[in-house]
Amino acid sequence: MNKPAMPNSFRTGPDEQGMFGIFGGRFVAETLMPLILDLEEQWNKAKNDPEFKAELQNLSTHYAGRPSKLYFAEGLTKHLGGAKVYFKREDLNHTGSHKINNCLGQILLAKRMGKKRIIAETGAGQHGVASATVAARFGYPCVVYMGATDVARQSPNVFRMKLLGAEVRPVTAGHGTLKDAMNEALRDWVTNVEDTYYLIGTAAGPHPYPELVRDFQSVIGSEARAQMLEQEGRLPDVIIAAVGGGSNAIGLFHPFLDDKDVRIIGVEAGGRGLDGVEHCASMNAGKPGVLHGNRTYLLQNADGQILDGHSISAGLDYPGVGPEHSWLRDSGRVQYEPILDDEALEAFQLTTRVEGIIPALESAHAIAHAMKIVPKMDKDQLVIVNLSGRGDKDVHTVAKMLGMEI
Amino acid sequence: MTTRIDRRMAKLKAEGRPALVTYIMGGDPDYDTSLSIMKALPVSGSDIIELGMPFSDPMADGPAIQAAGLRALKGGHTLARTLKMASDFRAGDDETPIVLMGYYNPIYIYGVDRFLADAKASGIDGLIVVDLPPEMDEELCIPALKAGVNFIRLATPTTDDKRLPKVLENTSGFVYYVSMTGITGSALADTAKVSAAVTRIKGHTALPVCVGFGVKTAEQARVIGASADGVVVGTAIVNAIANVLGPKGEKTADPAEAVATLVSGLAQGVRAARLAAAE
DSSP, X not given: OOSOOOOSXXXXXXXTTSEETTEEEEEOOGGGHHHHHHHHHHHHHHTTOHHHHHHHHHHIIIIIOOSOOEEEOHHHHHHHTSSEEEEEEGGGSGGGBTHHHHHHHHHHHHXXXXXXXXXXXXXXXXXXXXXXXXXXXXXXXXXXXXXXXXXXXXXXXXXXXXXXXXXXXXXXXXXXXXXXXXXXXXXXXXXXXXXXXXXXXSSOSSTTHHHHHHHHHTHHHHHHHHXXXXXXXXXXXXXXXXXXXOHHHHHHHGGGTTOTTSEEEEEEEEETXXXXXXXXXXXXXXXXXXXXXXXXXXXXXXXXXBOOOOOSSGGGOOSOOOHHXXXXXXXXXXXXXXXXXXXXXXXXXXXXHHHSOOBOHHHHHHHHHHHHHGGGSOTTOEEEXXXXXXXXXXXXXXXXXXXXXX | XXXXXXXXXXXXXXXXXXXXXXXXXXXXXXXXXXXXHHHHHHHTTOSEEEEEOOOSOOTTOOHHHHHHHHHHHHTTOOHHHHHHHHHHHHTTOSSSOEEEEEOHHHHHHHOHHHHHHHHHHTTOOEEEETTOOGGGTTTTHHHHHHTTOEEOOEEOTTXXXXXXXXXXXXXXXXXXXXXXXXXXXXXXXXXHHXXXXXXXXXXXXXXXXXXXXXXXXXXXXXXXXXXXSEEEEOHHHHHHHHTTBOTTSOBSSOHHHHHHHHHHHHHHHHHHHHHHHHO
């Protein structure tokens, strides 16, 4: 009785105001308003333009290497002894993660809009690398804002960005993580409104970013759905993805939202546990608030001050989440579960040993949840885990956690 | 409905001079000091007070105001304490308008209706909420107007003639023209461009237009005040406070006195504005 009526489709949002229910919106300074209205207009034109779609398709195939494979993880399946586990291999994309999908789409938008300069924020550095890559490919100067803590723990990616010609600006405010990098990128954008395109890496921020990032990432789920139908003749029982801002997750989830028999699970960073403040489980332990241009679940105190959070994974180290995830949480369509640092670390090691695949620590969170539920499932059931990125960038962090020197 | 802002602006218009609008961060560096600074503002010649509500993630602010907010939060300041500060100030001054300035989330978490009731009771006259553009008017702007609190909107160099009517539609009290695209505390824009923008906005509204972002000296206040109805100074005041704080936040001089000295100079600047313009 008290549950809100289920919508006919979970795939129709956002509305014209950029809202997913009470989430999303355009909470930005007036200086930026004309820019995001312009972006929305250009995006609406581009998404229906066959030429734009063809160019993106061409780059996705020949530059990024799409479609990515749907791989039956036989070693992990045997080890867990339950449902069949498939990995959606976004780690095999050019630049090593799903981030390239969104960056290719947005760089084409930037080109269409006649922008001259690209800025981006990054946590793990995956989006920074993908942004620097497309900026190099299309000949744009690129500035990447990255928290100072993340610069230290993701040094291989920092070096890659520099090789690609991007300028990496470390941000020392706060804990020096993704939230602080996003603040600084917004400050740059509000200053350089004339020529700058802000290439947001996650499905968050003011409308239309959550929508357009989702649409560029939905290629993950569209491919996975078709591949599963081809390889197994039916849809999966469960799909799982890690959620920081939530771009790889919404990309996998969105094409499955109206397949009501597919159970969908987003995995949040549980850090050192949800009892304290050292986690990033905004949907399990936060409440709705307004930050970075949208209303969404946020880690915050009783005065509405945003907390820094903690995760072993720089890509999940964000106190908020994309607004569509908040809506999917409240509507009950997607279940969001926390995974602790230690559990992710264990999944990281296990996957490396039994599959010969080093997953990104972000993706290791999704695998860790699969490790919990797969053994309890039937052998003929099917699970897709989004392997959103490769873990080469994380070897320093993992070595440190394991007390090894490299 | 007339508010203290309307009355003050009308009075200054009759006097033929622009308003000096001064910004301080509530609770910076601590409650008592901040209250003493606030009390010093009208005495030194400030006409309207903007009282900053600290926020952990001030996306439109430069390093000076970011640091001021962090000092306040570190000292345990909250939105409730900012309202208490306004209320304590009101006990001794029922004339000087107070405008709260900050970001939406602390207000949203406090609860919009409860916030407006408490703000009104604390003697707050207006609100400037940086991350609430007209597209989000249902959130706070409309409820504030119903509650009799002015909602002061920012207009910026990117707000063109096509968009201005939307920005002005539910604005009251005054219009805050942001002199440049950028964050608080940056260098002042070309003053000729600023006056042209003020003239452009005045073509769309009868409301007073105050100009801020980048005004630091009495001379700049005088030049901007020649065309604007008010001059807003923030970062320079916040810096005057920071300058008398040691590395551990200890006071090396009286912050209220440092602010008073600066504001007196700025007040002379705005008072000279129209004299100079008339020459």
